[in-house]
Amino acid sequence: MEPAYRRIAAAYRDRIASGELGPGVRLPTEHEIAEQFGVVRQTVRSGLGVLVSExxxxARRPHGYFVREWERMLYRPQEKSRPMPSRSTMDRFSQQISDEGRVPSMHIEVALVQAAPDLAERLRVEAGATVVIRRRVRFINGEPVNINDSHFPLELVKDSEIMSPAYIPRGTDEVLADLxxxxxxxxxxxxxxxxxxxxIRRLGLGPGTPVAVHYDTGYTADDRPVQCTVNVLPGDRHRxxxxxxxxADEPLS
Amino acid sequence: MEPAYRRIAAAYRDRIASGELGPGVRLPTEHEIAEQFGVVRQTVRSGLGVLVSExxxxARRPHGYFVREWERMLYRPQEKSRPMPSRSTMDRFSQQISDEGRVPSMHIEVALVQAAPDLAERLRVEAGATVVIRRRVRFINGEPVNINDSHFPLELVKDSEIMSPAYIPRGTDEVLADLxxxxxxxxxxxxxxxxxxxxIRRLGLGPGTPVAVHYDTGYTADDRPVQCTVNVLPGDRHRxxxxxxxxADEPLS
DNA sequence: CAGTGGTCTAGACCACCTA
DNA sequence: AGGTGGTCTAGACCACTGT
Known part of the structure; x- marks a missing residue:
């Protein structure tokens, strides 16, 4: 016999999968479900907890539980290695979002930090070496959609505009190239x-939202890593x- | 005041993050933690439940809770579009795993199914049209690591060896090319x-394991989709x- | 058999938001 | 004020596994 909380989870999972309960639809209250299934509220909570974590x-207190709505933005890493339209006054992300008729915004913060092990390895600096981190959170219509933390070896970018927490329309790749x-x-x-x-805090994530973490490490022609950007993409908002x-034979490192 | 269950979760999360509790280390029992924090067992369960879902x-009953161990296999989509070494008697996955000194295996199953909406769209067939699905689960040392369900329009592959649930060392892409x-x-x-x-069932996933779903849709020179493979990659086992x-200007569709 | 986590009951009080 | 989900207590019984 399957536990009651799993039966409850399965029942609502099926109704959501079948489309009977579409995105945004409200579920019955915990009390009502408890009564229907003949269990106490705590058991219902366990069952709905499964669906939340899936x-x-x-849960939107005090309104009830709702079927989650998804909307995914296109994320194309390959675009990063194409030249920007020279007349553009916006970075790639802002341009894309504007083209879709929505309002992009960004929060930028620059700091000097000791390189975490994963970044030290990718930038080929010693663990704990000082690197410049340019933290950005991107928003669409005021909602946070992703995190982009770019890391640079300090000597490469000190005294450049990368050190200033200001918007750089042409992008930091161009600044690095100029340097x-x-x-x-x-x-x-x-x-x-x-x-x-x-x-979770920076992105305002709900429970049960996994993330993709995209490390983009850029190398010069003589194979030195000059930047490593960590993009954190909430799973429910990206494709x-x-x-x-x-x-035939292009080498993969 | 933070709820007790969150304090418990935070305490152990910190100890894991700091490395004080390394991979594979056992946590105290629910009873012991309850006593330490002066709460009832259910509250401890809520706290540990947070960490499980993260x-x-x-939980390995009846042994206790353990810090999770991660091991990630390399997954390189770009390898798929490189020619196979002609002398190879194994497909790419099996070759890679063998080279690492581990034992690859595979479960294969072929069926005719009605195309789900996502696949119909990618294969440009009508929703509900019959497609051939070649379901594979790949194992390393007997442990399931990923799912690869390849879908083909029926007319393209009927009467070919793709219809047989047998191992095809040269890969289905070559079979398609021969056709x-x-x-x-x-x-x-x-x-x-x-x-x-x-x-979860097919991959033996634990709770709190997200997946990456990789759709690989292949097109011929005249831009017809001829196969769409859905790879389901458990997040804890892949990189x-x-x-x-x-x-300068390669087009992206 | 002892000890682990897994499930469940029957209550209670709280914070928060809307009406 | 009333209803929602959020948290917590104090118990109980169960299934599973190793000794």
């Missing part, structure tokens, strides 16, 4: 995991897309 | 979400890597 429903560190190659790594508490063509 | 710990449907371009899409119950080079 990301299928959200003599033009990137020619990048390695993209994607990890999937549950968010840490500070990521990562890239394209391949068949080739 | 994927930080696992006159050589792929020249592919679109990769990655979504991040929590797994559905049947994915997705690809590479970019700067180019």
């Amino acid at each position: 990301g299928l429903i959200v 003599g560190h033009r990137q020619e190659r990048a390695v993209d790594e994607i990890f999937v995991r549950m968010p840490a508490p500070d990521e 990562i897309v890239f394209e391949r063509r068949w080739r | 994927g930080l710990i696992v 006159g449907h050589r792929q020249e371009r592919a679109v990769d899409e990655i979504f991040v979400r929590m797994p559905a119950p049947d994915e 997705i890597v690809f590479e970019r080079r700067w180019r």
